[in-house]
Amino acid sequence: NAGVTQTPKFQVLKTGQSMTLQCAQDMNHEYMSWYRQDPGMGLRLIHYSVGAGITDQGEVPNGYNVSRSTTEDFPLRLLSAAPSQTSVYFCASSQTLYTEAFFGQGTRLTVV
Amino acid sequence: GESVGLHLPTLSVQEGDNSIINCAYSNSASDYFIWYKQESGKGPQFIIDIRSNMDKRQGQRVTVLLNKTVKHLSLQIAATQPGDSAVYFCAETSTGRRALTFGSGTRLQVQP
Numbered sequence: 314n315a316g317v318t319q320t321p322k323f324q325v326l327k328t329g330q331s332m333t334l335q336c337a338q339d340m341n342h343e344y345m346s347w348y349r350q351d352p353g354m355g356l357r358l359i360h361y362s363v364g365a366g367i368t369d370q371g372e373v374p375n376g377y378n379v380s381r382s383t384t385e386d387f388p389l390r391l392l393s394a395a396p397s398q399t400s401v402y403f404c405a406s407s408q409t410l411y412t413e414a415f416f417g418q419g420t421r422l423t424v425v
Numbered sequence: 426g427e428s429v430g431l432h433l434p435t436l437s438v439q440e441g442d443n444s445i446i447n448c449a450y451s452n453s454a455s456d457y458f459i460w461y462k463q464e465s466g467k468g469p470q471f472i473i474d475i476r477s478n479m480d481k482r483q484g485q486r487v488t489v490l491l492n493k494t495v496k497h498l499s500l501q502i503a504a505t506q507p508g509d510s511a512v513y514f515c516a517e518t519s520t521g522r523r524a525l526t527f528g529s530g531t532r533l534q535v536q537p
Contacts, residue, residue, distance in 0.1 A: 346524065353530075354529055355527040356514070356516075357527075358524050358526075415457075416470065425532050
């Protein structure tokens with residue numbers, strides 16, 4: 314059982330480049346979310362989805378897009394990378410908001 | 426506004442002692458609370474959760490206490506071990522909201 318798989322684990326981008334962070338889960342969970350974690354800080358919600366075809370903004374959505382075409386996948390797209398987006402990104406999934414969330418291992422992104 | 430915070434950024438304990446990590450929240454409507462453990466370089470891992478209709482819940486070596494009167498949540502770890510060294514986050518949500526709010530985290534250091 315793979316759980317939540319994030320790729321890539323590490324990425325360096327130049328300012329202005331775009332890229333997609335991949336997230337896949339094999340637990341048939343309806344709820345998926347993306348967080349960013351900056352040094353010494355907690356997790357801040359970027360976007361979330363309560364099911365295929367449904368997405369919504371979290372606390373810090375600017376500069377990011379998401380889509381949820383299938384239950385399994387929830388990619389996060391950076392439109393035009395900025396140094397302020399240097400962070401560690403975590404994807405999570407759970408059956409509902411009121412049940413245990415499983416997190417991926419994270420993607421460490423550096424924008425130069 | 427809503428917020429979830431922690432009283433102590435770093436907690437240092439001796440191996441074998443009991444640890445208590447505290448968390449305050451401001452939303453009186455919060456009805457679901459979770460504790461996560463994050464080891465260095467890894468994603469957060471679910472420890473235990475509690476709903477607002479409970480005051481206490483126990484797991485293996487961990488106990489979560491909820492005091493709704495003062496909006497305070499605590500995580501107690503019995504017989505703390507070196508493997509318990511990590512950052513611990515509390516998170517909360519409430520009916521009608523569609524996302525968790527995380528606190529900024531407490532680092533637990535276990536001294537041998």
